[in-house]
Amino acid sequence: MNPLNNNGRSRVSRIRLHVFQIGSAKIPNHSGGIQEIPLFRTFAVISFSNDPSKRWRSILDTGSPHTIFPPGLWEGMEGTDSAPIRLFENHWDSRPTLTIAGCTYEYQWGEVDIVLHDCRTERTLPAVRVIGQFLTRRILTPKEHEHHNGTTTPRRGLNHIVLALSPGVFDGRYLILRPGPTENECDAWVQVDHPDAMPFTKVVL
Amino acid sequence: MNEPVKLDVAIPDSTNSASVSHFRSETVREIQELCRTYPAPDPKEVSIDVKWLLDRINTPELEPYRGKYVAVAFQRILATGDDPLELNLWVAKEQKVHPHRFIIDFLDESIEQ
Numbered sequence: 001m002n003p004l005n006n007n008g009r010s011r012v013s014r015i016r017l018h019v020f021q022i023g024s025a026k027i028p029n030h031s032g033g034i035q036e037i038p039l040f041r042t043f044a045v046i047s048f049s050n051d052p053s054k055r056w057r058s059i060l061d062t063g064s065p066h067t068i069f070p071p072g073l074w075e076g077m078e079g080t081d082s083a084p085i086r087l088f089e090n091h092w093d094s095r096p097t098l099t100i101a102g103c104t105y106e107y108q109w110g111e112v113d114i115v116l117h118d119c120r121t122e123r124t125l126p127a128v129r130v131i132g133q134f135l136t137r138r139i140l141t142p143k144e145h146e147h148h149n150g151t152t153t154p155r156r157g158l159n160h161i162v163l164a165l166s167p168g169v170f171d172g173r174y175l176i177l178r179p180g181p182t183e184n185e186c187d188a189w190v191q192v193d194h195p196d197a198m199p200f201t202k203v204v205l
Numbered sequence: 206m207n208e209p210v211k212l213d214v215a216i217p218d219s220t221n222s223a224s225v226s227h228f229r230s231e232t233v234r235e236i237q238e239l240c241r242t243y244p245a246p247d248p249k250e251v252s253i254d255v256k257w258l259l260d261r262i263n264t265p266e267l268e269p270y271r272g273k274y275v276a277v278a279f280q281r282i283l284a285t286g287d288d289p290l291e292l293n294l295w296v297a298k299e300q301k302v303h304p305h306r307f308i309i310d311f312l313d314e315s316i317e318q
Contacts, residue, residue, distance in 0.1 A: 072289035
């Protein structure tokens with residue numbers, strides 16, 4: 001099936017992913033020299049279903065078991081009937097913790113409907129209900145406590161929403177990759193259905 | 206382009222649960238109040254700003270703001286800060302706009318391994 005119509009425009013629902021070089025790594029090669037390889041991260045622009053104006057550039061993390069929301073990026077969107085985020089009751093005596101990006105956080109489970117956006121075409125994919133970990137409070141290590149005395153610099157921690165492949169907003173969706181305008185670029189889309197595409201959850205980017 | 210404002214808000218000790226929770230719940234309450242005060246933004250206007258930012262992520266233009274959260278609207282960086290929630294509140298108050306009218310994004314520093 002040709003996914004393009006007569007005008008060369010897509011006739012299927014799809015949104016663009018954004019692949020950025022975020023740095024490089026120097027590794028030894030066979031001839032004893034050093035080879036520099038680029039490091040990439042893939043981002044998607046998302047919103048919560050009942051508020052299409054509030055957008056976040058979010059990291060697609062193929063290795064993350066769950067979708068994770070850092071503190072400060074979701075607070076204020078929970079706790080009322082009309083709020084998009086519903087936090088689950090915590091049945092433990094203390095809040096559970098997770099370590100990510102070198103930092104430890106307390107978190108609460110919750111759910112939210114996530115919409116994927118393509119800001120160049122104004123296309124969106126239908127909302128998917130995602131259960132995720134909503135980080136509430138960062139726990140400082142003893143060394144980081146010293147930061148308050150100005151002796152060390154605290155780690156940055158998690159600064160972007162992390163989108164897991166499955167379970168998550170990419171469940172049941174397909175990845176399309178095309179060469180980009182230059183050899184260092186590629187175009188990546190997520191779409192709802194395509195017979196020639198790979199199921200997203202089987203793809204390693 | 207106007208110089209963005211550097212936001213330097215004192216964050217209470219994040220190991221002190223009571224003070225953090227009070228501090229943040231007050232900020233959240235103010236943001237929710239501003240959401241009720243100002244009209245909801247047009248998503249297409251926000252898209253223009255998202256595009257503006259995406260086109261510049263890897264360019265030298267944003268180099269001075271790496272390692273910070275930035276607030277982007279009207280195709281420029283309005284302010285930078287270390288706490289996204291405080292940045293959101295400050296810019297909404299300053300610009301007198303709905304807190305969702307602008308994008309809050311973190312500009313990663315380049316990784317060299």
